[in-house]
Amino acid sequence: MRLRCPTCAAEYEIEDAAIPEAGRDVQCSACGHGWHHRPQPRLVLDAPPAAAPTDFRAFLREEAEREAAQRRAEGSSAIAPPAAERPKKGGFVAGMFLALLPLAVLAGIYAGAAQIKAQAPGLAEPIQRYADAVDQGRRWLHDTLDR
Numbered sequence: 367m368r369l370r371c372p373t374c375a376a377e378y379e380i381e382d383a384a385i386p387e388a389g390r391d392v393q394c395s396a397c398g399h400g401w402h403h404r405p406q407p408r409l410v411l412d413a414p415p416a417a418a419p420t421d422f423r424a425f426l427r428e429e430a431e432r433e434a435a436q437r438r439a440e441g442s443s444a445i446a447p448p449a450a451e452r453p454k455k456g457g458f459v460a461g462m463f464l465a466l467l468p469l470a471v472l473a474g475i476y477a478g479a480a481q482i483k484a485q486a487p488g489l490a491e492p493i494q495r496y497a498d499a500v501d502q503g504r505r506w507l508h509d510t511l512d513r
């Protein structure tokens with residue numbers, strides 16, 4: 367711990383064990399001032415963690431007991447996989463939807479190209495190019511599928 371002389375402010379680094387909890391008479395070697403030094407109360411961080419509220423602990427105990435009872439009922443060999451590992455219903459559909467969303471946006475731009483051109487003349491050229499490209503793609507797709 368760090369000791370500081372109250373008279374001349376000289377500082378001393380001493381071992382914690384050198385000062386008992388009840389304190390001890392010390393003397394500054396710089397100015398000769400003597401005083402009774404008591405160690406600082408321990409930091410809050412050093413204190414053991416506060417006990418959980420009783421009702422919460424009771425809740426945990428109930429949970430554990432219920433789980434144990436369930437395991438006994440099912441037989442310890444048949445442990446059900448955690449819910450998170452089970453395949454989620456609708457996960458594939460959601461994934462498909464997310465994958466299709468950008469396509470839907472592009473399709474929307476394509477479908478509304480004329481309207482966008484009318485409302486935003488600055489966008490007319492890039493949108494026309496985009497629409498042309500989509501037309502080309504459609505023709506290519508059509509030809510490819512026809513073969």
Ligand SMILES: [Zn+2]
Pocket residue numbers: 371372373374375376394395396397398399
């Ligand atoms: Zn001193």
